[in-house]
Amino acid sequence: MNEMLEQKNPRSKYRLKRQSLPEALADSLRERILNGEFKEGEPLVQEAIATEYECSRMPVREAFRQLEAAGLIVSKIHKGAVVTTLPSEQIMELFELRAMLECDILTYSLSRMTDHHLALSEQILELLEDAYHKRDIARVGALNWEFHRSLYVAADRIQTLALIQGINVQTDRYIRLQLLLTSAFEEAEQEHRQILKLCRNRDPSVVEFMRGHIIRAGHNLLDALSTRKVSGTAA
Amino acid sequence: MNEMLEQKNPRSKYRLKRQSLPEALADSLRERILNGEFKEGEPLVQEAIATEYECSRMPVREAFRQLEAAGLIVSKIHKGAVVTTLPSEQIMELFELRAMLECDILTYSLSRMTDHHLALSEQILELLEDAYHKRDIARVGALNWEFHRSLYVAADRIQTLALIQGINVQTDRYIRLQLLLTSAFEEAEQEHRQILKLCRNRDPSVVEFMRGHIIRAGHNLLDALSTRKVSGTAA
DNA sequence: CTTATGTAGATTGGATCCAATCGCAAGATG
DNA sequence: CATCTTGCGATTGGATCCAATCTACATAAG
Incomplete structure (x- = not known):
């Protein structure tokens, strides 16, 4: 029982120590x-x-x-x-899987989103932007997923969401690495705003925009990784 | 150490007891x-x-x-x-996920399949048909997945395949249940033959055919499940 | 008669102990 | 000098023991 172990699920107020x-x-x-x-x-x-x-x-x-x-x-x-150590093809594959699955669930979600959902997404996005400007990498990683997730809960596709969450845990590691190496997250930030805006309008084009958003993130990451690798072997 | 525990991985000949x-x-x-x-x-x-x-x-x-x-x-x-007990919507969701992911990986696989791959698929299909005619439910379940899997290995998409395998484990349970309840597998058997034939011709239409194959299986299962449920509550 | 409380048995969670296996290094052998 | 063997330390795998918690039933109070 160490002080490093914080109990999770901060959202449900009166639920403490229900973790083994x-x-x-x-x-x-x-x-x-x-x-x-x-x-x-x-x-x-x-x-x-x-x-x-x-x-x-x-x-x-x-x-x-x-x-x-x-x-x-x-x-x-x-x-x-x-x-685990993943070869770059498999890292890209993970991003492609995310693109496919997240676009699918977003399609379901889009028509069911309420103003409440959107308000929550906006809140998370503001926290995310704040964390990014403070260079709190761990928080950015977590909130980045929270933002994506907040767009999908309305779909009520439990299995899909669980699958996506599992993949996100894996890509999270590399996203954080990317935050340390590049400034590519600047554009991702703008894209997040655009995604939220399109969702507000229930614009179906948000699905393809999301696909690009994820695939771009994957490519940016691979670029960063390959340049790091050559500099690493040089040193 | 009980006699119920058989060591797995029968394909790699000299690999025994490498399991904890x-x-x-x-x-x-x-x-x-x-x-x-x-x-x-x-x-x-x-x-x-x-x-x-x-x-x-x-x-x-x-x-x-x-x-x-x-x-x-x-x-x-x-x-x-x-x-675990899944509500029917989530069961159908699992089949829809399979449809999406298996169609995706099949697209990759189709152009890379060699005659060797196809021969292996045919072998497995024969075993599957044999098991089905002998009403060996467990074997049908396992071989059904093996057949599907054999069509995807050429794609060399490790993460996708792992994901699909995970979902198949879950649907497997219900597929076996369906085998006990219905005769819907008869048509699935013919569809398997058709799928293999289309793969031999590298016919891209196999992808949509596969989608229908999986979605149909899901619907058939839900039908069987709902009728069982009412007869179950009646008894 | 219903509800609250408390105690006993069952079941899980965690710690400690012992056995099995691996890696590596030292030494023997050709 | 290269290669194989052997033995020891380190680490994991599995069993047993004790503690914590839950369930159910019994008992008592309202």
Whole structure:
């Protein structure tokens, strides 16, 4: 039980401590992987994590199972867990999947959005812009997903949303990396405003705009990654 | 170590016992859930499973984590795990997701398929037809997915395939249920032949045909499910 | 008779202990 | 000198034990 473990679900006011230790651990470790604190290919040692969080290895092991299912780590028998490393084609594939799935769900959502939904999206967008200007990378990553998600809840497509969320967790890691490397998020910021505006008008063209938004993000990321890679090998 | 636990990966000949107990358990339990042996809403008790497989509760717990990540069970803290139960809208949503994702990957795959790929698909299809005529439900379920999968491997879209596999695991349960309830698989069998034929000709129309194939399967299932429900409540 | 409370049994969550396996280095052997 | 073997430390896998929590039933109060 460590002070690093904050309980989640801040939205439901009177719901505290309804998380088991493995879940809380998984949340914390996921955050640290997405932050880049645990780098690609880095091995995660059960004992080290356990002592760090002042608990036994058992909850750590269960947390590892969850992270493995989310695709953030891979663990081989008797050899431990390492942070996943994706080749660039697969990273792009993830963005293409997001584009396909998010466009689909947005189509459902668009006709069902209420003013309440839009107001909430706007609120999140303002928080996102604020976080970006303060260069709070972790918060930008989280709020970026929250904004996208807020546009989709009206669709009431639970399975689709769950799938998209899973992919977003994976791309989040690279989005944060991109924030450190480039200034490409400037244009993404403007695109977010445009997306919200189109949604307000229930303009169906927002779907294709969203597709471009996501695919562009993927391409920008790959560019940033490839330039980093050559500079990395040079150094 | 119980005789119920068979090691998987039969395709790679000299690869035995490279599975940890939790994984083997997860495989076995997943199979039993898909078979309908554990019904929807039924609680899974750690101790009972553990004694059944003659092991301690710990590997069971880790297996539960995997099954939960796959969406087959949900577990609440200090209240244990129960088999998931999906409302019909979400079941249909799963089929629609399959339709979208499988059509997408098939488009990639179609232009890259070699004769070798097609021969393999044909082999699997024959096994599938054989299993169906022998009314080996579990085998039909597994081979149905194997056939679909065999059409997609050429696409070399790892993330997409993983996503589709996850959804197929969930729909598999209902497909097997449908096999018990209806004879709708007869037409599916013919459609499989047609799909393979269109793939041989590299006919792009196979993509839309596949979409219809999957969506039809979903509708047939929902029909079967709704009639079962009314007869169930009547009895 | 209904509702609140409390206690016992069952079940899950977490910690500690022991066994199995892996990696690596030192030494033997050709 | 290269290669194989062997043994030890480190790490993971699994079992058992104890603590925390839930469910159900019984009992008492209104």
